[in-house]
Amino acid sequence: MFLRILVLILVLSCDSFRTVEADSSSFSANGFTLESVRDALTRQEDTIVFSLIERAKFPINSQTYNESYVSVLGFRTSLVGFIVRNTEAIEAKAGRYKNHEENPFLPGHLPLSVVPSYPYPEVLHPAAAFININKSIWKMYFGKLLPSITAPGDDGNYASTAASDLTCLQALSRRIHYGKFVAEVKFRESPQDYEPAIRSQDREALLKLLTSESVEEMVKKRVGKKAMVFGQDVSLDTNDNKGNYKVNPSIVSRLYGQWVIPLTKLVEVEYLLRRLD
């Protein structure tokens, strides 16, 4: 009898252990572990560097941003505003923003998706849907980044320039809002570390918990290296690039140090503050 009870207890414990395992492995099967999230961020660096190199192909082309340049578009906006607004509308219809990794720049103007819904993994707390810092990204991109990666001049390719800006904006936005996933996996890994700061709504404490200076230094160095590798002129002879890169690697490192990493952490903090709602 005792043996049967013992076996039953063991079976039950194994079952409950299996449930935890299954939970954890189904979480990981969705591809969201600290490692997979870091891998995604690393891969997104390539996308960001490519997009900046592609934007830098054009000069600044300031008419793209001049609100007086086109007045027949139905409303007062710059060409880049026109391209972003309309492209986001098309992509919203095509279901882009059903994936929580994507966050629109002009969420107030989006039509509904017309495609069948897709079972994206439900990983985030529902409050994630209310976190969108694209206004800050927009301001940083046009105010700080763009003037530092483009040459002066005008080649008339404003539509292509604006499309290229949108690609940069989307790549930066995806990376920065990926902070929601980073925060979620960090929280799940050690909720006991985060819960007190969340309950006391202590931003400073959360920021401290989320910061790893050594990782940040490594990321800044790596994106600089990527700007060198991807922005060199590749020829069949020796690759003597003489320090000429299509986008200055130190600007890309600085972009990460001053903007991408802090804004990602801002998203992480905003997310965690709502994580127990």
Place this chain on the structure above:
Amino acid sequence: MFLRILVLILVLSCDSFRTVEADSSSFSANGFTLESVRDALTRQEDTIVFSLIERAKFPINSQTYNESYVSVLGFRTSLVGFIVRNTEAIEAKAGRYKNHEENPFLPGHLPLSVVPSYPYPEVLHPAAAFININKSIWKMYFGKLLPSITAPGDDGNYASTAASDLTCLQALSRRIHYGKFVAEVKFRESPQDYEPAIRSQDREALLKLLTSESVEEMVKKRVGKKAMVFGQDVSLDTNDNKGNYKVNPSIVSRLYGQWVIPLTKLVEVEYLLRRLD
């Protein structure tokens, strides 16, 4: 008297020489010389390789190409057809196709540009406007290239996938239709070589004149190398990539050898056949 006549003749010859020089230098000032055209083609290789690497980030996502997947878009089309049609319409309004370097995939459906006209350099013969081989590029891209650079699978990101396809298509189309500029500068460099074949509408002879096997071999090797350099995983340690690239370099070389170079030459031949009209 004889001396004055001689001086006059010399002045006149110098004048006519200056005119030729001025013509040739204003042509070159527009940025279209054989060297600058080759530089543009080389730079466009980077754009093409980046775009393929970015598309290969997603699995094949075949719903993007399934005409039965979405039936509420107002007409029977795939999601990629919807994205291409609508994005081209927006970009046409924003003036993209006013630049003769750009050629739409669905030219029958484009609204007029609403932006002020820009003085793009007039380099090409007007017949250039009638050369558009995007149907062949579309067929090659979806039929041959795409299946060879993407993994099987479905991650639901069909809108982003379609936008990524359009970036690849536009990069390939720009490169291939740049053949018009290649043909124009080659013709201007030595019209006497091309005129007989143009007058007799001899495609074979034109193709032979336009072909340089050694240059083509170099280009194929170089794009393969670019796929290696841009498609590697860049880390701060040694770059031991173990032959893993985001897009197979030999596929990129083959894309150029089997499609990009032959299609560019097709554009060049089509252009030259009309060059004396």
